[in-house]
Amino acid sequence: MIDRRRFIGAMGAGSLMAMFPLSALAAAPRVVVVGGGMAGATVAKYLRLWSGKTIDVTLVTPATSYTSNIMSNLVITGQVAYSALNFTYANLTKSYGVKVVTGTVSAVNGFGSNAGGTVTVVNGPTSTQLSCERVVLAPGVQFDPVPLTENAALAAPVVHAWQAGQQTLDLQKLLAGMPNGGTFVMSIPAKPYRCPPGPYERACVVADYLKRNKPGAKIIVLDANPGIVAEPTNFGNAFQSYFAAGVLEYWPSTAVVSASNTSVPGRSQSVTVNVAGSGAMMPAGVSGVRTLAGDVVNLIPPHRAPQIASLAGVVPAGSRFAPVDVLNYESTLVRKIHIVGDAADTTLPKAGHVGNQEAKICAAAIINAFKNQAPDPAPTANSACYSPIDSTRASWLTVVYQYDPATKKMVAWDGVLNQPGAPTEAASPSTGNFSKMSTWYKVLMSDSFA
Amino acid sequence: MKRSLCAVALLGVLASPWAQAQTACAAADGGRLLASGCFQCHGTDGKSGAFDALAGDGQLDMLNKLNEMRSKGVEGNIMYPHARGYTSAQLACITLYFSKLPKP
């Protein structure tokens, strides 16, 4: 055994430094994660887990718990308890040592060619600054006002319930209070929007609810897209049967122009739309600009990356989302700022399951970057989603994406034929899928939050 | 006892159409990032108590199952199309990673 003191004395301090790389002696590298949703919670967890807790991770998010969008359509129909959407950050702190700060990030400054930058956190009257070497933005989406207006006072008070929270409960109440024979009007924005199957899933579970609880009532689905965006077979079949039962109309290629401003948001509003499509599940002869009245109006406006992403300089002028390198989710505009989840502009669908995987690719790449190593050159991502069609049956969709070095994009893949593939949907909705949906939700949420 | 089990597993592989199933992994992280695409349903590090856990399962056993799933009608089970999205080399990495983890 070597006598340590004599050893150091003989070699001198300089050679000791040479033996231990600077990074081992320097303070732990720091990462601040902005937004504790599906992508943000996952990136915080995996940065700690996969670095062996050698990276200092602070998660900044507005509330002490997260309200899941996934499963929230079944809260609207009263089938699932609102509390089932609630996930705290306690396990991220306890099991992984993630520091959680409650607040809203108002500014992100100094990143790019500098060694690091600062993140400004506002909580009520207090404002604090956090310094770090890299920042990950995972703020989800923000919604356009309806009609498009700079003046918030002119915008109609829209109940989208597309960011779960108070609006989920509001819509649940509006639906429960709907009169027999009433009309529920909902709109779907042009893609890309979060959760491609989500709006069709909502239309189905609302139609099923109306069929069982509100005689004579129906839902009118106004879709800015020319047809059903995801799981067209299963949602198409379900729509046909709800249409045949008189509880659903589906208007494709129909964009919302404006909505009336009312004192009770979502209740007895009228919606003006521009109808450019036609279809077997809509009244004959409807076209052009039309105004519809609804007992409940549930408009899902187009989305964009939240303002914090624009303030950070990662959203190009004229774009809605933040372009990233999908090998490490670093902004293509500002170095050392990473964007994961719905705010990122990629070829991947905006979904919680996908945001979870983007977060893992990002975490692995950041850990490598702190060791001056390149990211994994061939990452895969996957989307999987169970979609309820009514109160007992669900469909599913799944697809795996591979990195294409030629286009630098993620491409849906068939690994047997070794060529581009496409999403696959369940052969038909089933009760077995409905129960697997609960299992999937439980496991996905614990992979993200526990 | 251990030896005969090994022999049985090996025979099974040789007899299957997947005799050339790749078992080595070239990924620098030993397949961890690839395997993390299974964690959403099989739990972090494949330790789920809900759908089947994968941690500590035999590599060849998992590979055989996955290769069989890949060749089946894609709509029957969510795993079939999912397994089909990966190349043989990637499945080798993924199964190697899980096989080296302790059983939950």
Ligand SMILES: Cc1cc2nc3c(=O)[nH]c(=O)nc-3n(C[C@H](O)[C@H](O)[C@H](O)COP(=O)(O)OP(=O)(O)OC[C@H]3O[C@@H](n4cnc5c(N)ncnc54)[C@H](O)[C@@H]3O)c2cc1C
């Ligand atoms: C009805 C519905 C059903 C869905 N069903 C599914 C499904 O079955 N499967 C699926 O995979 N996906 C589903 N999704 C989509 C999924 O919910 C989203 O894609 C996912 O939540 C995106 O994750 P994210 O982390 O990007 O954003 P979010 O989960 O929205 O999290 C963003 C977080 O950032 C916080 N934040 C925002 N700005 C700031 C700031 N300035 N400072 C600090 N924090 C901030 C927000 O408060 C929020 O907590 C569904 C969505 C809806 C609406």
